[in-house]
Structures are given as C-alpha cells and as structure tokens.
Amino acid sequence: MSLKHLGINRLAYVRYSLDDPKLEKTRVFYKEKLGLMETSSSQTSIQMRCWHEPYAFTTMIEASKSPGLTEIGFQVRDSKDLENLKEKIEASGIDVLSELDGVIKGVGESIAFNIPHGPRLRLFSAMNQLGYSTGHTSPDWVTPKSIRGTPAPMFLNHVAVTSDNPQASVDFLTNILGFYISEKIVTDDSGKLMSALLFRMSKNVGGQEISIFPGPAGKLHHIAYTKDDASDILLDGQYLRNDGVNIEIMGPTRQLYGNTFSLHFRDDFGVRLELCSGGRMTDPHPEFKPVVWTESQATRALSFYDDENMDTNFLAYSL
Amino acid sequence: MAVTRLNYVSLYVTDLDLAKKHYEEIVGLRVTDVTKNQIYFQSSDSQDHHCVILNSSDRSGVEHIGFKVSDPSDLEEIKWESEKYGLETVTVDSGEILGIGEGVKVTLPSGHCLNFFYHTDVIGYANGMFNPKSIADEVMGVNPLSHLDHLLVTCEDPAKTIKFLQEVLDFNVSEMASAPDGSMIAGFATVGNTMHNIAFAGGPNGGLHHIAFYVYDRADVIRRTDLLKSKNIPTMEFGLTRHGVAGVTTVYFFDPAGNRNEFQCGAYETPGVPDRVELVTWDVANLMGKGGFYYEAAVEPKFFITVS
Amino acid sequence: MIPTFQVTIRAEDGQEISCKVASSETIMSAFDKHGYVLQASCKSGGCGVCVAKVLSGNFEYLLPMSANKLKDVVKGGVFLCRAAPQSNLTVQAPKKWSVKKISMFSDVLRDI
Numbered sequence: 001m002s003l004k005h006l007g008i009n010r011l012a013y014v015r016y017s018l019d020d021p022k023l024e025k026t027r028v029f030y031k032e033k034l035g036l037m038e039t040s041s042s043q044t045s046i047q048m049r050c051w052h053e054p055y056a057f058t059t060m061i062e063a064s065k066s067p068g069l070t071e072i073g074f075q076v077r078d079s080k081d082l083e084n085l086k087e088k089i090e091a092s093g094i095d096v097l098s099e100l101d102g103v104i105k106g107v108g109e110s111i112a113f114n115i116p117h118g119p120r121l122r123l124f125s126a127m128n129q130l131g132y133s134t135g136h137t138s139p140d141w142v143t144p145k146s147i148r149g150t151p152a153p154m155f156l157n158h159v160a161v162t163s164d165n166p167q168a169s170v171d172f173l174t175n176i177l178g179f180y181i182s183e184k185i186v187t188d189d190s191g192k193l194m195s196a197l198l199f200r201m202s203k204n205v206g207g208q209e210i211s212i213f214p215g216p217a218g219k220l221h222h223i224a225y226t227k228d229d230a231s232d233i234l235l236d237g238q239y240l241r242n243d244g245v246n247i248e249i250m251g252p253t254r255q256l257y258g259n260t261f262s263l264h265f266r267d268d269f270g271v272r273l274e275l276c277s278g279g280r281m282t283d284p285h286p287e288f289k290p291v292v293w294t295e296s297q298a299t300r301a302l303s304f305y306d307d308e309n310m311d312t313n314f315l316a317y318s319l
Numbered sequence: 320m321a322v323t324r325l326n327y328v329s330l331y332v333t334d335l336d337l338a339k340k341h342y343e344e345i346v347g348l349r350v351t352d353v354t355k356n357q358i359y360f361q362s363s364d365s366q367d368h369h370c371v372i373l374n375s376s377d378r379s380g381v382e383h384i385g386f387k388v389s390d391p392s393d394l395e396e397i398k399w400e401s402e403k404y405g406l407e408t409v410t411v412d413s414g415e416i417l418g419i420g421e422g423v424k425v426t427l428p429s430g431h432c433l434n435f436f437y438h439t440d441v442i443g444y445a446n447g448m449f450n451p452k453s454i455a456d457e458v459m460g461v462n463p464l465s466h467l468d469h470l471l472v473t474c475e476d477p478a479k480t481i482k483f484l485q486e487v488l489d490f491n492v493s494e495m496a497s498a499p500d501g502s503m504i505a506g507f508a509t510v511g512n513t514m515h516n517i518a519f520a521g522g523p524n525g526g527l528h529h530i531a532f533y534v535y536d537r538a539d540v541i542r543r544t545d546l547l548k549s550k551n552i553p554t555m556e557f558g559l560t561r562h563g564v565a566g567v568t569t570v571y572f573f574d575p576a577g578n579r580n581e582f583q584c585g586a587y588e589t590p591g592v593p594d595r596v597e598l599v600t601w602d603v604a605n606l607m608g609k610g611g612f613y614y615e616a617a618v619e620p621k622f623f624i625t626v627s
Numbered sequence: 628m629i630p631t632f633q634v635t636i637r638a639e640d641g642q643e644i645s646c647k648v649a650s651s652e653t654i655m656s657a658f659d660k661h662g663y664v665l666q667a668s669c670k671s672g673g674c675g676v677c678v679a680k681v682l683s684g685n686f687e688y689l690l691p692m693s694a695n696k697l698k699d700v701v702k703g704g705v706f707l708c709r710a711a712p713q714s715n716l717t718v719q720a721p722k723k724w725s726v727k728k729i730s731m732f733s734d735v736l737r738d739i
Contacts, residue, residue, distance in 0.1 A: 003388075003396060004489050005321040009591045010512065052587070054596045077592060129596060136597050138605035141566025141587075155588050202324045202511030203588045204465075204533060228568075228586050229536035256453055259364070261535075277586070278535045281365065281466040283323050284511075285389050289366060289441050289448060297450045304453060333672060333691030378695035379673035553670040577673010577693055625674040627693060 006081050007178045008200045011209035012073040012127060013057055014159045014223050015104075016319055017064035018269045025268045026061050033243045034225075034273070035143075035150030039130060040105060047105065049130070050153050050225065051144055056106030056128035058156040059223070067269065069220035069319055071112060071120040072159050072210060074200075078125045079109065085123060085177070086111045092176050101126075115172050117165040119218035151236035153225030157276055158197075158208040160222045162215025162317045167193045169212050174198070181290040182207040182282050183257055185301070188294045195298075196290075197258055205279035207258050219317035222264065224274035230261035233275050237263050248272075249311055250303045257293060257301035272318035320390045322435065322488050325516035327369050327385040328470055328530050329416075330578055331376035337575035338373050345552060345572075346532060346580065347463055351442055352417045359417055362532065363445035363455045363463035368418025370467035371530075379576035379627040381472060381527040383424065383432040384517065385416075386510070391437045394423045400487045401425045411436070418442075428483060429474030430525030461542045468533040468583065469515050471505075473522025473626050478503040480519055491593040494564055496520075496601040504603065507565070514565045514587040526626040529571060529579035537568040537584045544570040544582075555579075563609040564601060578627045632712040634658075636665070636679065638723040648712050653689055655708045662729060666722040670708045675700060677707040677721065684716030 020026045023046050030036045036048040039057050044064075047057035062070070076082050089096050089111070096113045099122075103110065108126030115121055133144055143152045163169040170193060173179040179198040186193055197208035205226045213221045227233050230252070237252050240263075248264035255262045260276040267273060282288065299307040302314060332338035339358050342348050348360035351369050359369040374382050388394065398408045401423075411422035411434055420438030427433060445455040445463065455463050474480060481503070484490035493514050496505040507515035520528060534540055544559040547570065555571035562569055567585025574580055590596055634654055635645040648657040655665050655677065668676035672692040681703045688709045696706070705718060 003321050003393060003400070003487065005510070005592050075590070075595075131597055132599065136599050138563070138601045138609075139599060140563065140609070154586050201588075201591060202513065203586075204468075204513055205586045206512075226586050226588070229538065229584060231536060231538055254453065256451065281324075281468075281533065283326075283367075283387060285323050285387055287438065287441065289443065291444070291451055292449050294450060301450075331693075331695075333693055337690070377691070377693075379671075379693035380695055553668070555668075573669040573671050573673070575671050576691070577669040577671035577696075579669065625668040625676055627669070627673045627695070 004077065006077050007085070008074045008076055008123065010075050010201055011156060011158065012055070012075045012124070013060055014072055014156065015060040015062070015070040016068065016220060016271070017062040017070060018067045018271070019063075019065060020269065021063050023061065023063050029245075029267045030059065030061070033150060033240065033245055035147040035152030037133060037144075037147065042105075050155050051133050051147060052141075052154040053156070054129050054132050056130060060104070067319060069119055069161065069218065071122045072161070073107070073122045073124065074209075075127060076123050076125050082109070082111060082123060082125050088176055089113055092172070094172075114218065116168045117163045117217045118169040118172075118212070119161045119220075150239055151225075151227070151275055153227055153275060155205075155226040157205060157224040157226040157274075157279075158211055159220070160211040160213055160224070162217070162219045162221050163212050164215065164217045166195060166212050166214055170196045170198065173210065179210070180282070180284055180286075180288050182280055182288075183291040183293065185257070185293045185295060185298050188296050194295060199282045200284050202282050202284060203279075204281065205260070205277055206282045207280040213315060215315065215317045220271065220319040221315075221317050222272035222274050224262070224276050227275050227277045229277045233261060233263050233277055236275055240265055248314075249309070250306055253306070254304040255302055256304050257298070266318070270318055320393065321388065322393075322490075322510045323387045323389050324511040324513075325384070325467065325469060326367060326387045326436075326439065327372060328467065329372040329374060329382040329384070330527075330530070330576075331378050331380050331382050332373050332574065332576035332578070333376065333379055334575060335373060335375040341574045342371060342373065345547070345550065347461065349445060354417065357417075361442060362466055365466045366441050366443050366448075367439040368442055372416070379578050380525070381431065381470070381627075383434050384470060385419070385422075385434045385436065386516075387439070388435050388437055394421065394435060394437060397425065397435050397488070398423045404483060404487060406483070413438075427480045428476065429472065429480040429519060431472055431474070431480075460546055462535060462539050464539075464582065465533045465535055468513065468531045469517060470530050471518045471520060471528040473520055473526035473528055474524045475521070477506050477519035477521060481506040481508055484508050485593060489593065491589060491591065491595075492598060493589045493596070494599040494601065496564070496603070496606045498603060504606070509589055510591070512588050512591045514567075514589060522626050527578060528626055529581050531569075531581035531583050534582050534584050540568050540570055540582050540584050547572050564606070576627070579625065632684075633715045634712050635717040636720050636724065637682070637717065638720050640723070642723070644724060650711050650713060651689075652711060653708060654686075654710050654712065654716075658724070662727040663724045664727060665707055665724050666720065667708055672696070672706055672709045675706070678704045679707050679718035679720050681705050682717040682719055685713040686710040686716055687713055
C-alpha cells in the first residue's frame with residue numbers, strides 16, 4: 001500500500017543543555033513553574049513531557065558547562081523510511097551519523113545531521129510510549145491535579161532556531177525533508193528570505209514545527225508549547241509572574257506571524273519559551289500557499305498590540 | 320503519496336436561500352461560488368476554494384465528503400485499491416465540482432461517498448496572503464472561525480468502514496467507544512494530527528450526525544452560543560458543553576434543513592500515523608455520561624438518534 | 628382573514644392539550660406561545676423527533692421537509708415543527724409535552 005504517510009510525521013522533541021550541574025534549577029522551573037511532567041532522569045539529564053502527550057519525552061535537558069541547543073528530534077514512519085531519508089540526505093551532500101537504539105534513552109535507531117546553516121536534527125522511527133497520563137479508558141481529559149496552577153501546556157508546538165543563511169536552511173528542509181512553509185518574511189526590496197515557519201503536521205494550533213529566524217547558524221531562538229486558547233494564556237501569565245518568572249515586555253500578545261495568541265517568557269538561564277494558541281490548520285500538500293510578510297511589516301506581525309515598543313532584541317538567539 | 324486531511328463537506332439542504340443565510344450569517348462563512356443549485360463556502364482562515372457545498376434538494380443530509388491527497392498519482396491508486404476491496408468508484412472530472420481538479424469518488428461500506436482529489440483553487444485567507452490584516456472586515460458579531468474540522472456520520476457497522484480506511488488509506492483511530500460485547504459503537508478516524516477528521520457511529524447508513532467548525536477560543540464558543548440563542552437557532556440540550564471524549568468545548572445547533580452543526584475548540588493532537596499511540600476507549604456507560612457531555616454527565620438519547 | 632383551526636395534541640396517557648392555530652403558523656410555534664414545549668430537536672424538518680400521528684384532520688408544511696425523513700415516517704405522520712393546520716386537527720404526540728414554567732416564583736409563595 002503506497003498510500004502510507006511517510007517521512008517526518010511529528011515534531012518529537014527539543015534537546016538542549018544548560019549550565020545547571022545537578023539540574024536543580026531546571027527542575028524547579030520546568031516542573032514547578034511551567035508544569036511539565038518528568039518522565040526520566042539521570043545524574044546529568046532530565047526528560048519531560050506535557051500532560052497531554054503519550055510519548056517518553058518532548059523536552060530533554062542536560063547539564064553542561066557549554067550550554068546550547070543540541071538537537072531537534074522528529075519521528076518518521078519506520079526503519080525503511082529512515083533508511084530512505086538517510087540516502088536522500090547523504091545524496092544532498094550532508095554527512096549523516098547513524099546511531100543505534102538507546103543512544104538517547106527512549107529513542108530507537110536514529111540518524112543525526114546538521115541542516116545547512118542550521119541546527120542538528122535527529123530522525124528516528126521508534127520512541128517509547130508511556131501512554132496518556134490521564135489514562136486510556138474513558139479518561140478525564142483534565143490537567144492532572146499535581147500541576148494545576150501552572151501553565152501545564154498540552155503539547156510541544158514548535159522550535160525556532162537561527163540561521164545565517166535562511167534560504168539555504170529552508171531549501172534543505174523543504175526539498176530534502178519535505179517540509180512546507182506556512183508563512184515567511186522577505187526583504188521589501190529584493191524578496192530575500194529572512195524567516196520562515198515550516199510544518200509537516202496538520203494540527204489545530206498549527207502552522208509550524210520548526211521555524212527559522214536570521215542569526216548565527218544553529219542557535220535556539222525559542223521553544224513553544226500549545227495551549228487550548230488565549231484566555232488560558234492570560235491566566236498562565238499570571239501564574240508565571242506570580243512565580244517570579246521573567247516575562248517578555250510585550251506580555252500576552254497576538255502574533256500575526258503564525259496567527260497565534262502568545263506569551264513569551266524566559267527560564268532561569270535566559271532560554272526563551274512561548275505559550276501559544278490559535279495557529280492555523282495546515283495541509284501538508286505541495287500546493288499549500290504560504291502567507292508572505294515584508295520585513296518592514298515584521299514588527300507588526302510579531303508584536304501586534306505594541307509594535308512601536310517592540311524590543312529589537314526579540315531576534316537575538318536565546319541559547 | 321497519501322491522504323492529507325478533510326477538505327470539504329457537500330450537504331443536501333431543503334431550502335437553498337434559508338441555508339445560505341445560515342452559513343453566511345450564523346456560521347460566518349464566505350460565499351466563494353454559486354451555480355443554479357449550489358452554493359460554495361469557505362471560512363475566513365482556510366485558503367482552499369471551499370469547505371462547504373450546499374446542494375438544493377428535497378432532503379437534508381450529507382451528499383459527499385472531500386479529502387485531499389498529496390500526489391496526483393494517489394488518485395489512480397485509490398481507485399484501484401478501492402475497487403479491489405469491493406467498493407464502487409466514480410471518476411470526477413476536473414471542474415465538475417467547482418474549484419477543484421479531477422477526483423475519485425469512493426462509496427464506503429457505510430454508504431457515504433468520499434471524493435479524493437489533488438488540486439484545489441486557492442482563494443487565500445480573508446485577511447489576505449500578503450502582509451495580512453489582523454481581522455477580517457466582516458465579523459458576524461464574533462471572531463471568524465478557523466476551519467471545517469470534522470464530521471460525525473452514521474452507519475450500521477462502523478468497524479467495517481473504519482477497517483477500510485485504516486487498511487487502504489492509512490487512517491489512524493484515536494478514540495473508540497465499544498459495546499459490552501466489544502463491538503465498535505463509534506470510531507474516531509484521522510489522517511492528520513487532529514483527533515478526528517471523520518468519525519463513524521451507529522445509526523442509519525449514509526446518515527449525518529454533524530459537521531464541526533473549529534473556533535480559536537473557548538470564549539468564542541461561549542459568544543457563539545449566546546448569539547445562537549438570541550437568534551433562536553435550535554441548539555442541543557445544555558447549549559455550551561464539553562465532551563469528555565477528546566475534551567473539547569462545544570455547542571451544537573441546526574441549520575434550516577435540519578443538518579446539525581457544531582462549533583468547537585480544543586487543541587487535542589495525535590501522531591498522524593496509525594498505531595503510534597495506544598487507543599483510548601470508552602464504554603457505553605461512560606460515553607452516555609461524561610463522555611458525551613462532561614459537565615452534565617448525562618446524554619439525552621435524542622442526541623444520538625437525531626440524524627439527517 | 629387567516630383561517631384558524633383547533634389543534635388537539637393527545638398524549639399516550641390520554642391527556643390532551645388544545646389550541647387555536649392559524650394556518651399561517653406552525654403547530655409547534657403556536658403551542659409554544661401558549662406555554663407548551665413539544666418534543667423536538669432540530670425544528671427544521673430534518674430529524675423526525677417531533678413527528679406525531681395524525682388521528683384526524685389535514686395539514687400542510689410551511690417550509691420544506693427532508694424527503695429522507697418523510698419517507699421514513701409511517702403514513703399519517705406529521706412533523707409538528709413545520710406543519711400548519713388546514714382543518715381542525717387531532718394528533719397523537721410522540722412524547723408528552725412539557726409546560727413552560729411561567730409562574731415558578733408565584734407557585735413557591737402560593738404553596739407555602
């Protein structure tokens with residue numbers, strides 16, 4: 001049956017390291033303030049998931065004296081799919097490292113490679129499943145009591161990274177990995193690509209799984225998590241502020257770029273995080289047309305409620 | 320390569336003018352095309368030619384359902400595989416249905432007709448595709464809705480049709496309700512990453528339970544419920560509620576032909592490929608309670624038997 | 628002068644309610660004005676939940692009905708949501724009506 005959905009089918013995880021030797025600050029922030037659920041840990045690493053996710057993890061943080069974005073994980077259909085993609089990536093001139101099952105806890109055999117001018121990606125076909133935290137039999141789809149009173153986001157939504165040649169990174173993602181573009185920003189004069197939101201999924205709060213912003217190659221710009229709607233995010237902002245979290249000056253805002261209602265904030269190490277709702281329904285289809293923004297309109301697109309006071313540091317990478 | 324997602328639903332309505340008013344003013348869709356006996360609509364924030372087609376008829380219900388595929392060669396494959404499975408197929412010429420290219424219509428065991436096609440004319444978002452405005456100029460007293468999200472249809476043997484969709488078209492089943500003997504009462508099937516594109520539940524073959532539109536905020540569900548009641552549009556018991564199944568906030572109401580509509584909001588995501596996540600199952604007792612209506616924990620039988 | 632007819636709805640337990648209904652209004656809306664809520668769902672001629680059995684009299688539909696539902700309905704059935712009387716009419720209701728609560732507050736005081 002060749003009507004199978006092949007290739008990348010979901011954004012699986014973001015993996016990065018922080019200068020937090022025992023990951024104590026990390027635990028306090030991500031579990032107690034943000035409301036992620038710990039699924040496994042070692043001396044130097046912690047894996048966490050959102051309460052609505054059944055997988056082993058979607059956020060993985062490791063302790064390191066040289067902190068940074070390690071990689072972004074995407075899941076593909078099966079090992080044959082993985083093999084085909086490996087060939088395709090190698091044929092494009094990119095080195096691919098094949099790794100065995102278990103190199104990362106919970107992840108099966110995988111391939112890792114750097115996208116041109118961008119971060120490392122890891123593709124795999126199997127990941128441990130823990131099942132839904134709320135159960136599989138006539139479940140109550142309600143935030144578990146232990147994390148109520150935190151934003152407790154539902155899903156990892158997208159990872160934004162920087163590239164010093166956005167066009168090259170986007171070309172690779174679209175031509176080789178089969179991503180589609182939902183929105184992009186180009187220069188006013190020459191139409192040169194500055195930024196793009198890329199997807200493979202058709203989810204409700206959709207439009208992006210990986211996004212490219214201009215900056216040094218392969219740095220992390222931000223990590224976004226899904227919330228049901230805007231009112232949730234307004235309340236979450238209160239919880240975060242009350243917990244002493246550093247919230248971006250523009251506060252909760254509509255972001256036309258991505259059609260979301262979002263709140264940006266930082267963890268204790270300056271990593272920029274986002275809660276988002278809204279988004280777009282996208283079709284992973286060759287004829288899907290992206291929205292195009294010109295650079296002069298970008299501040300309006302990023303901070304609709306207050307573009308004049310927008311901090312230009314918004315574009316600075318955070319890790 | 321594969322089916323991407325639900326694209327449109329084609330409905331029968333008994334009075335085209337009354338129905339047009341409903342889908343334009345109550346639901347808030349844009350009219351994108353008109354023929355002698357049909358009207359085509361699209362939501363503000365979906366870019367393809369249409370998500371609803373109304374067909375003037377002597378009856379109500381669902382006429383056919385459109386799903387997109389990501390490669391033109393998929394159409395030949397779908398035709399071949401469906402016929403091999405024992406199902407009837409019909410070729411649809413380009414333009415036979417306005418705004419879309421050629422397709423293959425397949426009649427499912429449930430009696431429903433699915434049209435698979437590759438190309439649709441892109442009309443773009445109402446806000447524009449280039450440096451878009453933030454909100455559409457025309458807002459029917461509420462925020463525009465996002466997209467046609469799913470359908471729930473009825474048939475005598477849900478499991479049979481779902482089996483075809485899984486085996487041949489790579490649909491995934493996210494949640495399921497079963498009778499005490501283990502037989503499927505309702506199955507929620509998806510090809511994308513939402514909880515369901517099309518669900519099948521027990522009832523007459525070819526029946527329509529409802530079509531659902533996705534709104535961005537639960538506040539929109541509240542506001543839309545207010546508007547429905549103030550305009551005396553028939554709604555289901557309890558008005559605004561939440562489904563235990565999938566945990567989405569919702570309100571049901573009827574169009575002037577008696578086709579049930581839904582506004583819902585809820586970000587529930589699934590992997591998009593089969594067998595990644597263990598099935599969530601519901602038993603009858605829970606389905607009739609918190610599964611149907613979470614706050615009220617009680618479902619009126621006519622919620623199920625009212626089918627167009 | 629719009630003709631008006633007597634429409635009687637009988638429940639299974641033998642109880643009856645009766646109203647004057649104009650031939651230009653639906654039976655359901657007329658009874659609603661008189662404080663009775665009849666069994667219904669879509670109120671748009673599409674679901675069949677409001678179908679009653681005609682015991683005597685004639686009616687016509689003011690708005691289109693779904694042929695799909697009409698064909699399922701046993702001969703002698705009438706969709707109360709869109710039917711208007713053309714003569715005095717008696718029907719057997721699918722389910723008993725409920726009475727609108729218009730004097731809930733007064734009832735409390737009266738019953739003390």
